[in-house]
Amino acid sequence: MPIAPGGALYYFILILIGGNLFALIIGLLMLASPRWLGDFFKMSNRWVSTRRMTKPLETPLPTDRALLRYPRVLGAIMLASAALILIKGAIFISEVSVADGGRMLARLYSGSTLPSVAWETIWLCLIIVIMVGALLAVVVGMLSLFRHGQLDRWVGSANRWVSTRQITKPLDMPHYPLDNAVSAHPRLWGGVIAVLALVSALVLWWFLRGV
Incomplete structure (x- = not known):
């Protein structure tokens, strides 16, 4: 039975389909022009430190x-x-x-x-x-x-100040093993991403239409 339009589940599935179509485009770009896509990700892949952003919240206020x-x-x-x-x-x-x-x-x-x-x-x-x-x-x-x-x-x-920034410091360190693997074999990963995104989008569309 198809899912009736207007419900939250209907729009949620549409969002998932849109995300998979976007992933399909990325996968096809990795297959067709991996160098251009790699240069784009190098420009956009900037680490944003949450510790630096939340530093003002860690300043103790001497209310005592x-x-x-x-x-x-x-x-x-x-x-x-x-x-x-x-x-x-x-x-x-x-x-x-x-x-x-x-x-x-x-x-x-x-x-x-x-x-x-x-x-x-x-x-x-x-x-x-x-x-x-x-x-x-x-x-x-x-x-x-x-x-x-x-x-x-x-x-x-x-009154001892416990810094959450020091506790969560290991979580704020960047790790790039997946990025390095994709950069080493862009066409392989592009094909995998394209196939998985296409299959996921089709399955979600069939589920949405009640096929």
């Missing part, structure tokens, strides 16, 4: 200095926020059972097929994470109010 410039103000804000979360959270939790909380989460994601036990587990985990975060905010707020020197030392020991 701005936050710790007024430690007592920061501590008061954190204590007030944590107290509000703990008080309101305790009242809310005392009025809502675990089963009711699980049902509320399930209603938010009505399309999901998770069992009620899973939603209840997620509800408990959310409560634990929120409460532990509020308690940590109380600790940090107390330190900011009364022992901000200790907080500075903790921040200094924990």
Whole structure:
């Protein structure tokens, strides 16, 4: 049965057919004039370093200095926020059972097929994470109010910058084994590319027409 025009699958297959026709043209050019195509690829084949492009994103921003410039103000804000979360959270939790909380989460994601036990587990985990975060905010707020020197030392020991550019450096190094193989035997690879592209385009066209 042919695929009706207008659907996403129809246009996706058309894009694939167009890509295969373009590959067919490249393969025929490699067969007919490999030297011209090789010169063109030498001009256009320029390595673009993603590490250089993303270098500004790797510059650390010293936001800790701005936050710790007024430690007592920061501590008061954190204590007030944590107290509000703990008080309101305790009242809310005392009025809502675990089963009711699980049902509320399930209603938010009505399309999901998770069992009620899973939603209840997620509800408990959310409560634990929120409460532990509020308690940590109380600790940090107390330190900011009364022992901000200790907080500075903790921040200094924990604040270590990890550069993702150094971790991903091996992935950014160019490798040209395939390019070298194609350059060494352009007509062979051109024939392979042309045949595969033509067969793929015909198969996709037959699939599109429902033959």
